[in-house]
Amino acid sequence: MGTRTEGLLGKLICVLLSCLMVMAAASSRATIMGKVSNTKFHHHSERLRRNLLANGLGKSPPMGWNSWNHFWCDINEDIVKAAADALVSSGLSKLGYEYVNIDDCWGEQVRDENGNLQAKNATFPSGIKALADYVHSKGLKLGMYSSAGYYTCSKQMPGSLGYEEQDAKTFALWGVDYLKYDNCYTDGSKPMDRYPIMTRALMKAGRPIYYSLCEWGDMHPALWGFQVGNSWRTTGDITDTFESVMSRADANEVYADYARPGGWNDPDMLEVGNGGMTKDEYIIHFSLWAISKAPLLLGCDVRNLTKDTMDIIGNKEVIAINQDPLGVQAKKVRTDVEIWTAPLSGYRFAVLIVNRDQWPANVTTHLEDFGIPPKTSVTARDLWEHKTLETPLAGNLSANLDPHTCKMYLLQPIS
Ligand SMILES: *[C@@H]1O[C@H](CO)[C@@H](O)[C@H](O)[C@H]1NC(C)=O
Ligand SMILES: *[C@@H]1O[C@H](CO)[C@@H](O)[C@H](O)[C@H]1NC(C)=O
Ligand SMILES: *[C@@H]1O[C@H](CO)[C@@H](O)[C@H](O)[C@H]1NC(C)=O
Ligand SMILES: *[C@@H]1O[C@H](CO)[C@@H](O)[C@H](O)[C@H]1NC(C)=O
Numbered sequence: 001m002g003t004r005t006e007g008l009l010g011k012l013i014c015v016l017l018s019c020l021m022v023m024a025a026a027s028s029r030a031t032i033m034g035k036v037s038n039t040k041f042h043h044h045s046e047r048l049r050r051n052l053l054a055n056g057l058g059k060s061p062p063m064g065w066n067s068w069n070h071f072w073c074d075i076n077e078d079i080v081k082a083a084a085d086a087l088v089s090s091g092l093s094k095l096g097y098e099y100v101n102i103d104d105c106w107g108e109q110v111r112d113e114n115g116n117l118q119a120k121n122a123t124f125p126s127g128i129k130a131l132a133d134y135v136h137s138k139g140l141k142l143g144m145y146s147s148a149g150y151y152t153c154s155k156q157m158p159g160s161l162g163y164e165e166q167d168a169k170t171f172a173l174w175g176v177d178y179l180k181y182d183n184c185y186t187d188g189s190k191p192m193d194r195y196p197i198m199t200r201a202l203m204k205a206g207r208p209i210y211y212s213l214c215e216w217g218d219m220h221p222a223l224w225g226f227q228v229g230n231s232w233r234t235t236g237d238i239t240d241t242f243e244s245v246m247s248r249a250d251a252n253e254v255y256a257d258y259a260r261p262g263g264w265n266d267p268d269m270l271e272v273g274n275g276g277m278t279k280d281e282y283i284i285h286f287s288l289w290a291i292s293k294a295p296l297l298l299g300c301d302v303r304n305l306t307k308d309t310m311d312i313i314g315n316k317e318v319i320a321i322n323q324d325p326l327g328v329q330a331k332k333v334r335t336d337v338e339i340w341t342a343p344l345s346g347y348r349f350a351v352l353i354v355n356r357d358q359w360p361a362n363v364t365t366h367l368e369d370f371g372i373p374p375k376t377s378v379t380a381r382d383l384w385e386h387k388t389l390e391t392p393l394a395g396n397l398s399a400n401l402d403p404h405t406c407k408m409y410l411l412q413p414i415s
Helices: 002-038 044-049 077-089 127-137 164-174 189-203 243-252 277-290 306-314 316-322
Strands: 063-066 097-101 143-147 178-182 210-214 231-233 264-266 297-300 331-334 338-343 350-355 361-366 377-380 395-402 405-413
Touching: 063 077, 077 097, 077 127, 097 178, 127 164, 143 164, 164 189, 178 189, 189 210, 243 277, 277 297, 277 306, 277 316, 277 338, 277 350, 277 405, 297 361, 316 405, 331 350, 350 361, 350 395, 395 405
Parallel strands: 063 097, 063 297, 097 143, 143 178, 178 210, 210 231, 231 264
Antiparallel strands: 331 338, 338 350, 350 405, 361 395, 377 405
């Protein structure tokens, strides 16, 4: 009885407190807006204290396809349409792959007479609006690319520096759903000054557009990215090698505490299916991205998927780890043998054991490594074998791993 009354009282106080906090936040916001409009108000932390980006997107890491890793600049509207078709016909769209993202080199070298970006006539003759309509008609979303500089990284088209509002409006008019914003040919100012200008422009443009910051981890964007974008690159560009995958996963792990629904660390797009790694290495790549709550943006030619590639990128159980609503990024909990783990919703745990060495390894891990009390009985589901281990685990989990292979488990305590 006593505790119930205290509980109610506590709740009441909480409600009152949160009302007060909302009022306080509203009034300080009004003050800030006032200062912004009538003075040159450039104090950094004050500006970022508000959540500039309130677009409601990225509640789970985005999934889709991007043209860069396979096609580089060699793209056109037929490839993009065929990629959209392939996401649907392969069944990948049903698994959550919804963004069809065009990277660099989609535009004319110069803006039109009104200063608008224009699609490259030779390769995108129907224009981006028509392409967006097509992609939308398939139940998918269209992503575009620009740079917070005078040119994009290819230097084959203009960047959006100084044209943020105009370009954001153009993207919104075209029906764009996602913007990857690169960091080439800048004026030398800091990303944390340049990127929020596009945040504001997108918010004013009147269409929810997922905002992907791509400043390559230069200024630790995990520390300030949540107020500015829906995800932020933590690394330089990936290449189609095992070394590149592992180094990007490591660099990205450092910032695990900063990822959460609405804002994700981004170790760059997937290379699975591009041919530079073994199947086992691609399985490690995909598992690491999934457990790290990284965007799952396919970077291969989705028009021409092999069975091996489909087995990897189509693994529903691994995708479910990535999309889990708790949204907690994995950390490495042991480095003698490499063990990555993340808590999941419903008091479950994802575990990834990676043998990144050139020789076989027999690994025994302990439930305590994952934050599970040692005496607990735990069911273990092998997410690549698609099998639940016959006997529940008690205390230890052992695996014998060949070089460059991994094991991924979903653990669920049962007592
Ligand atoms: C676009 O290219 C076509 C030929 O591919 C040409 O006929 C047309 O004039 C061009 N349009 C513009 C606006 O440059
Ligand atoms: C399709 O993939 C296979 C094997 O990966 C490759 O040999 C072939 O050249 C590809 N076809 C096209 C049209 O890219
Ligand atoms: C791992 O264990 C297997 C059998 O359990 C054994 O044959 C093998 O030699 C062990 N390998 C290493 C590297 O310890
Ligand atoms: C778990 O592993 C530790 C050390 O490798 C060992 O001492 C212990 O007996 C194992 N416990 C079980 C239940 O297998």
